[in-house]
Amino acid sequence: MKNTLIAGAAALAALFTGAASAQSITGAGATFPAPIYQKWFADYHAAHSGVQINYQAIGSGGGIKQLTDGTVDFGASDKPMSDTEVAAVKVKPLHFPTVLGGVVLTYNVPGVETGLQLSGDVVAGIFMGTIKKWNDPKIKADNKKANLPDKDIVVVRRSDSSGTSFVFTDYLSQVSPEWKSKVGAATAVQWPTGLGQKGSDGVAGMVKQTPNSIGYVELLFAAQNKMTFADLKNASGKYVKATFESVTAAAAASKGLDKDFRGSIVNAPGAKSYPLSTYTWLLIPSQIADAGKKKAITEFLKWMLTDGQKQAEGLSYAPLPAAVAKQVQAQIALIK
Amino acid sequence: MATHTAAARPIRKKRLIGGDELAKAFTLFFAVLILVVTGTLVYQLWITSSPAKEKFGFGFLASTLWNPVTDEYGALPFIYGTVLTAFLALVISVPLGVGAAIYLSELALPKVSNALTFLVELLAAVPSVIFGLLAIFTLVPAMRDYVQPALQKVFGFSPLFGGPIFGVGYLTAGIILAVMTFPFIISVSREALMAVPREQREAALALGATKWESTWQIVVPFARLGILGSVFLGLARALGETMAVTMVIGNDPAIHASLLSPGYTIAAVIANEFAEASGKMYPSALVELGLVLFALTMLINGLAQLMIVLTTKKGAAKG
Amino acid sequence: MRPTMTPRNRWRNSVNNVMLTLTGVCAAVSVSSLFLILGYLLFNGGKSVDLNFFTKLPLSPGQVGGGMANAIVGSTTIVLLASLIGLPVGFLSGVYLAEFSPKSFGFLIRYTADLLNGVPSIVIGIFAWSLIVHNMHHFSAIAGGFALSLMLIPITARGTEQFLLEVPRTMREGALALGAPMWVTIATVIVPAARKGIMTSMILGVARISGETAPLLFTALGNEYWATSLNEPTASLPVMIFTHATAPYEDWHRQAWAAGLVLLGLVFVANILARTIVSRGASLPK
Numbered sequence: 035m036k037n038t039l040i041a042g043a044a045a046l047a048a049l050f051t052g053a054a055s056a057q058s059i060t061g062a063g064a065t066f067p068a069p070i071y072q073k074w075f076a077d078y079h080a081a082h083s084g085v086q087i088n089y090q091a092i093g094s095g096g097g098i099k100q101l102t103d104g105t106v107d108f109g110a111s112d113k114p115m116s117d118t119e120v121a122a123v124k125v126k127p128l129h130f131p132t133v134l135g136g137v138v139l140t141y142n143v144p145g146v147e148t149g150l151q152l153s154g155d156v157v158a159g160i161f162m163g164t165i166k167k168w169n170d171p172k173i174k175a176d177n178k179k180a181n182l183p184d185k186d187i188v189v190v191r192r193s194d195s196s197g198t199s200f201v202f203t204d205y206l207s208q209v210s211p212e213w214k215s216k217v218g219a220a221t222a223v224q225w226p227t228g229l230g231q232k233g234s235d236g237v238a239g240m241v242k243q244t245p246n247s248i249g250y251v252e253l254l255f256a257a258q259n260k261m262t263f264a265d266l267k268n269a270s271g272k273y274v275k276a277t278f279e280s281v282t283a284a285a286a287a288s289k290g291l292d293k294d295f296r297g298s299i300v301n302a303p304g305a306k307s308y309p310l311s312t313y314t315w316l317l318i319p320s321q322i323a324d325a326g327k328k329k330a331i332t333e334f335l336k337w338m339l340t341d342g343q344k345q346a347e348g349l350s351y352a353p354l355p356a357a358v359a360k361q362v363q364a365q366i367a368l369i370k
Numbered sequence: 371m372a373t374h375t376a377a378a379r380p381i382r383k384k385r386l387i388g389g390d391e392l393a394k395a396f397t398l399f400f401a402v403l404i405l406v407v408t409g410t411l412v413y414q415l416w417i418t419s420s421p422a423k424e425k426f427g428f429g430f431l432a433s434t435l436w437n438p439v440t441d442e443y444g445a446l447p448f449i450y451g452t453v454l455t456a457f458l459a460l461v462i463s464v465p466l467g468v469g470a471a472i473y474l475s476e477l478a479l480p481k482v483s484n485a486l487t488f489l490v491e492l493l494a495a496v497p498s499v500i501f502g503l504l505a506i507f508t509l510v511p512a513m514r515d516y517v518q519p520a521l522q523k524v525f526g527f528s529p530l531f532g533g534p535i536f537g538v539g540y541l542t543a544g545i546i547l548a549v550m551t552f553p554f555i556i557s558v559s560r561e562a563l564m565a566v567p568r569e570q571r572e573a574a575l576a577l578g579a580t581k582w583e584s585t586w587q588i589v590v591p592f593a594r595l596g597i598l599g600s601v602f603l604g605l606a607r608a609l610g611e612t613m614a615v616t617m618v619i620g621n622d623p624a625i626h627a628s629l630l631s632p633g634y635t636i637a638a639v640i641a642n643e644f645a646e647a648s649g650k651m652y653p654s655a656l657v658e659l660g661l662v663l664f665a666l667t668m669l670i671n672g673l674a675q676l677m678i679v680l681t682t683k684k685g686a687a688k689g
Numbered sequence: 690m691r692p693t694m695t696p697r698n699r700w701r702n703s704v705n706n707v708m709l710t711l712t713g714v715c716a717a718v719s720v721s722s723l724f725l726i727l728g729y730l731l732f733n734g735g736k737s738v739d740l741n742f743f744t745k746l747p748l749s750p751g752q753v754g755g756g757m758a759n760a761i762v763g764s765t766t767i768v769l770l771a772s773l774i775g776l777p778v779g780f781l782s783g784v785y786l787a788e789f790s791p792k793s794f795g796f797l798i799r800y801t802a803d804l805l806n807g808v809p810s811i812v813i814g815i816f817a818w819s820l821i822v823h824n825m826h827h828f829s830a831i832a833g834g835f836a837l838s839l840m841l842i843p844i845t846a847r848g849t850e851q852f853l854l855e856v857p858r859t860m861r862e863g864a865l866a867l868g869a870p871m872w873v874t875i876a877t878v879i880v881p882a883a884r885k886g887i888m889t890s891m892i893l894g895v896a897r898i899s900g901e902t903a904p905l906l907f908t909a910l911g912n913e914y915w916a917t918s919l920n921e922p923t924a925s926l927p928v929m930i931f932t933h934a935t936a937p938y939e940d941w942h943r944q945a946w947a948a949g950l951v952l953l954g955l956v957f958v959a960n961i962l963a964r965t966i967v968s969r970g971a972s973l974p975k
Contacts, residue, residue, distance in 0.1 A: 230621030469715030497900025
């Protein structure tokens, strides 16, 4: 206690004298991988006390914007930057995939504790507002044994510009032509219905507290909060639960990432694949002027692609396929 | 500092001697800073919103689109939400506030009145985010589990109370805003009422009026401008409120008929989306929204000041 | 002579009693809402506040036992910065308005100050972002302090002016009659005479800005650690309350309550202090 008080007073004093003892790096972006990023940065700081990486989870869109504006040292996004977005940044950003994860449909329906099964067009119908009640025949068709109540579905989606939204709407565009033409796929769309919440954590929080609601969040948020989520029908027609294995299978069954390490594994083929799987990326500038920052970032990336990967499974993410991790390590050398 | 005789310097309205010129210039500098900073603010807002203003024109105010994908934006759902929640807040807080102000100025013993007013004014100091915190964990569940189902049972036939029950939404935001505005209404209305000369009340009572009749038919109309001013003050606060509303409005950029449905306000959408608005048009549209809100609150504040100045006795000195 | 109890008078009496009771109810509801708010915060915050809250840094979600020590220091830093800028500018402008300004120019300044006061706090945030964060290419406590100072300036200026003008003419004229220059009169007679009211305005202003969240959202942003310089994103209590209340983690909710209690406690202490300084009868700055 006394030590922390002294540390606090010293910090306050140091602030006013501008003394920067630790290498301080600021990043912002996706909420999807925020739990594991925050754990990585905390563990890394514990092992390397001279490096402080401050990550603010403000959504993928926020990460891309702040990186483009140059107000943060790195960004993070579940949606890879398009060529136009890359061109808009003064210093070209490099995509570093970090982990694999799944977006799940978490729900809170009293009476349906587990085992809800949903197919792609049903999900599209719910989020378009064409399927309004839980006991709609289309939902019943997927769930013959479930006790679905005659209640309105409370749809919860993201209010912020989100890579998770991109993955979700990308999936919906692939499984529902009507969604594709009416709404489309992007980090922020004109949602036909639903409540908006900030961040995956906001959506999870709202679903948890609101009966008869459904929302899409990163797998970990549902798992950590002991919330149920639905099994989704994949491209091969099988209902699959989001797990470490099904997400890894989706990555394995998809065509690989492009030379910039961008790519999508949504709606992957294969009986075991979970359709709402995705990579997530750290967006690192290819030129970092400050030598201290560059050293800290490159060393963190090396650590992340080797030791860091081991922590993925414990937090319900899947580590990168070994071959991909190796290739990505080579990209570190591109940072000048 | 040597003092000069009157003969050595021309006599001016205020005698400025020696170091006074310096003092005046020194303080003038800081006063001008206010002009500079406010001017820069308005200028910056104007410039940043230009792309949106050029693209959408006045149609911006009437459009209901909010599509970051196609870069098409409209202000109507946010103006609707802002005005509706403020209106709901006033519907609740004005009767409550004026009633309480009447009690405090006409009925309560001076000591009690002062003590209670002190407490009510403390309420005005509670930060917005704390109201939001309370609202999320106490008001929203109460609305969702008790109030809204009850309202729907009784008034469900009307589109005003239809639709699914979320807990968050226009009505919830209106209620929390009401709690945030009635301290202002009470405080200012009470002062306006207390400024009414005693003779007015006594004359009415002498003519045989009951206390209530004297208050409602004589005193309140006498103070009506001040009370109206307090209402406008409360309205201005409700329009610009950000945090508490952001936490309970539901973040849906669309216009809904039902009071129980989620919506959006100008302040809330800026708070939620500004940090991630990339490109040129998106932030420009958000800033234009900010400009609309600023214009609205400027108008209301101006009216409020006018009315308060016209009634409260000390109005002339305060300016 | 008692009024005759005609039916109409009976009705008038009943209306009288009912309406007056209703106003009492309104007053009771208003005051009790304050106690309800305090009560909830005390109850929920009281059981959440622990030593960790004041001494530890935030932990990653899911881990229990973190605290908001950096947010407490961060808020202090940002408010100090805002006060360093806002209080002198406000005070000296108020002196100018009360003592030196010609009528029309003074009107312009007053009007502009009121205009600035009426700017919604989120719009202040946008302005500070485009002026400082955008140009300096990072979020910082300085940007946050600047944003808050913009809110402090009008409050301080108008309050200072108001209380300076209330100093009796006799005091001014007495000093001037002795041949003192204006600035000496102001510094040694007028300002000290008005010091209680001026201090009140300042305390109330600082209390008000320490609770503001919106201007800090895109200026100081947030920080998981101790900020090592003023030029870095900095955690603050109000922003922490916002992010923690809207997240799904129970432990974060608990911390949000604790932070709410601490913040409200500080604001209330400042308010009560300010209001007891002002002598009875003097009006409060509006």
